[in-house]
Amino acid sequence: LKTLAQAVKLSRFKAVSEQQKIIYMRSGVYFLTEAIELGPTDSNLVISGYKDEQITISGGKLYHFLGIWKEIVNEMGPLEPGITAVYDTVDAGESSYQVKYYGETNDSMECQTACEKNSSCYAFTWHDNTTGSFSNMCYFRVDGLWVPKSKAGATSGKKLKILAADLSDQNPNTFTSLFINGRRAVRARYPGGNPETTGLHTNPTGYVSS
Numbered sequence: 685l686k687t688l689a690q691a692v693k694l695s696r697f698k699a700v701s702e703q704q705k706i707i708y709m710r711s712g713v714y715f716l717t718e719a720i721e722l723g724p725t726d727s728n729l730v731i732s733g734y735k736d737e738q739i740t741i742s743g744g745k746l747y748h749f750l751g752i753w754k755e756i757v758n759e760m761g762p763l764e765p766g767i768t769a770v771y772d773t774v775d776a777g778e779s780s781y782q783v784k785y786y787g788e789t790n791d792s793m794e795c796q797t798a799c800e801k802n803s804s805c806y807a808f809t810w811h812d813n814t815t816g817s818f819s820n821m822c823y824f825r826v827d828g829l830w831v832p833k834s835k836a837g838a839t840s841g842k843k844l845k846i847l848a849a850d851l852s853d854q855n856p857n858t859f860t861s862l863f864i865n866g867r868r869a870v871r872a873r874y875p876g877g878n879p880e881t882t883g884l885h886t887n888p889t890g891y892v893s894s
Contacts, residue, residue: 688731688741689720696725706730711737715746745857749849749864757846760800763792768835769807769825769842776817782829786822792839795822800843806830807842828867 685691688709695705705728722729733739770783779785784804789795795810799822807825811818815837830842862869 688714688716689718692720692722692726692729695729704728704730706732708732708734709737709739710734711739713740713742715742715744744863745859747851747854747856752849752851754848754850755845756848757844759844760796761842761844763796763839763841764832765792765839766834766836767809767832767840768838769809769830769832769840770823771831771833771835774823776821782825782827784824784826786824788820789822790820792841795839796841798822799824799841805843807840809838809840812837812839 685694688707691707695707707730709731711733773783774780774785777785786795786798786802786808789798789810792810795808799805799808802824804826805824806828807830809823809825811821813819815821815835825842832840
């Protein structure tokens with residue numbers, strides 16, 4: 685069947701309602717065009733991914749951005765002394781799915797340049813010779829998150845990239861959040877931040893006017 689709503693309606697024709705009814709869904713993202721209301725007649729109904737396949741049932745609306753992005757800003761932001769973007773995510777000289785160890789560099793500018801040239805680097809942190817086992821180590825943040833914390837001897841920075849897209853021909857509704865490739869995209873606001881990691885209530889706050 686093409687939609688989950690059709691599968692739910694079909695399951696209600698099963699003769700014995702006490703028996704378990706299972707709807708298996710193949711991997712992918714399924715956008716609901718209408719709410720699916722479940723009631724007593726849907727008792728013992730299970731909606732599951734097929735075997736170990738991952739599924740997402742979304743109440744959002746799918747927009748197509750391919751070929752319509754316009755780059756507004758693409759540059760490295762300023763150095764931020766006393767700030768770390770990696771804090772306790774890795775041990776000295778090691779990498780994780782969030783953070784990549786680049787190697788030792790002479791200073792924060794060399795680390796910043798390496799990040800700028802690496803397409804997977806979103807932000808970086810360099811440690812000076814007062815940080816013990818982390819001395820002179822350069823790390824890349826590769827998971828797209830920026831969650832800065834204070835740390836003596838660390839210097840961090842991040843790439844600033846702002847994109848714009850005209851969706852007027854796709855009849856967009858009013859929306860308060862945007863996800864691209866499964867990750868929340870931070871909309872233009874002041875101060876800059878991801879509401880998933882920096883909180884919804886910041887001061888000062890507000891959206892940048894168009």
